[in-house]
Amino acid sequence: MLQTSCFILGFGKASSGRLHPSKWWLTFLLWLMLVAPAKAMELRVAIQEGVSKITVGSSTKAVIRDSAGRVVGQMAAMDGMEARPTGGGVALGGEQSTQLIVEPTAGGYVWIGDRWYRGRTRLVRTGKGLTAVNQVDLEQYLYSVLGSEMSANWPLEALKAQAVAARSYALYKRQTAGNSVFDVGDTQTWQVYKGLETEAESTQMAVNATAGQVLTYNGQIILAVFHSASGGHTENVENVWSEPLAYLRGVPDYDQGTPGYQWQKSFSRNELSRLLGVSNVKSLIPERTTPSGRIMTMKVVGSGSTRRMTGSQLRQALKLRSTLFTVSSTGTGFQLNGRGFGHGLGLSQWGAYQRTAIASMKVQ
Template sequence: MSLCFWLGSIGPSLALELRVAVEKNVGELTVGSSTPARVRSRSGDILGDVSQMNAFVARSHGGVVSLDRWQGEQLWIEPTNHGYVYIGDRWYRGKVLIVQGRWGLTAVNYVDIESYLYSVLGAEMGGTWPLEALKAQAVAARSYVLYQRERYGNQIYDVGNDTFWQVYRGMQEESSQTHRATEATRGQVLSHNGQVIEAVFHSSSGGHTEDVEQVWDEAKPYLRGVPDFDSNSPSYHWMESFSQWELTRRLGGVGTVTGIFPQRESPNGRLVTAQVVGTAGSTTIKGDDLRSALGLRSSLFTVASGGDYFTLSGRGFGHGVGLSQWGARHLAEQGYSYRQILSHYYRNTQLAQLRPQS
């Protein structure tokens, strides 16, 4: 089904099913259902039933999925009576397709996008945060998952469940507040020129969000740096220390690391590229890659060395692009609406409503 947008006033929303890979490339997998469930073949034929509240182990066996007395390249487990499905070690809404791949089993949770967001809001922001902040996160997360699905989805699944996509941990992350925020914004997305935007978000920026091209390669008119309001974030200021040996182990390729020097910084002080110098040469590294290699909270930091130790002092948590969650929290606490929060962090965008294309 193709999608278009109803701009402006909010109307009926589109029911949309996502395929979320919640386990990938495992040898075996525990599955179950809160209610009696049907087991179906790849083509949808009913193979049998499994009883409620019992655990079953699916195994990768001889190039097929083996579950109890059933086998196939793919097997469905579909709870009846609006039950929940157990996958791995968590409960999920919807149903599960277990697929045999080259490297093992992949479990794909088929779930309505709104039910998916019940969990994402709790995992990404927190189930007790202010309602307007959670509403802003709901619209951003709904937009982001649809953008990711269009860009990276494949024949087996639309999106994954980790931080590359956005964190989804099933029903354990849901709360009454995440339900309220999702339902209050049902079907709403952010658009630019009639397309769903890449609504990236992060924990806190350290005082000012970033133009996207300062962190990644492609400039986008809606991902512009703006003042942030995240001073209450626990990561607004941070400090990390590394021994010379640890830096050498993590960075490599230049011999023993003797220094890290800013090469290019964004207008807001975020490290765009840095020069890593060692006893065997030097190399240039992107700030975001350096952040990942060292496990830092952000690329907004300075480096001081003394003896065999390096001290990195920084601000913020995450890439610094798009919505700042701690900034959104502060604005919500000050009485700003989710629409105002979204228009601050995502410039040149419109709030739109998903609906089937006529």
């Protein structure tokens, strides 16, 4: 059963010109959908992909099921076992199947590689290797994501904003996954997930307080991306990735003075030549920038060649915090003065922190 209600979610002004301290969360005017599912929703998270072997275990006694769901073996508590790919699928503790599932009893946890997780473990042969998938309740998955993506010591309202964004992102990926084995990964490419080690009472409180809440646009769950700091202004999605999305628009942010707001990095000419593949770099000329100042295209001029690079390519090559920067010559090289940390799309985490801090001071 679904219930919907409308909230103003934005770092910009609401239609009334004011923001209630507890209703400011994201950068868009959207529908907030309150989902009350009849049963828990399971998410498939790839923990290790394409490996030659992996150690799995359980904190309690566990059963081992085959691809048809039949119990084919047992696993003792706290007894790690090595799984390997075979010609016909997966081998674990003498059992073989196209895939195997380790299912703890009595509310136990699973061990995958080097961490403890909630839920259960599915082992699947993929290509020439083995992929370990943590199948976990969505809300419990978020307990860890919040502590992995944001400090558990941050204000509860900031954590709640992150919970809504992370839940929306996970469900969007679950609905659009082109992969039959998993919905999301556990790295920064998706959203970081480290299992039990990053859970905290505060992250559980934030997830529970927003249980089932997701962001939608025209009735569809959105791609609710987020980043560390915007440098004062978030970005339109088409200026960073490809197609425009009506709900991912740039707005003023409030991350000034935070650790992610400003940065500086210097390079010698030799360093730039090596990193950018242009001999004897003479100048860096921004050719296209976004309205907020992010680099879209940079011309790298050398003594014998010129190379044009996108902002994303330049950021990756030089390991920059963002594409929002200016360039100045130092004589022997170049200095980059930048702002923000991340792609600048969607929720600004440090902006969320600042807004909750400001709201808290006003309430007091």
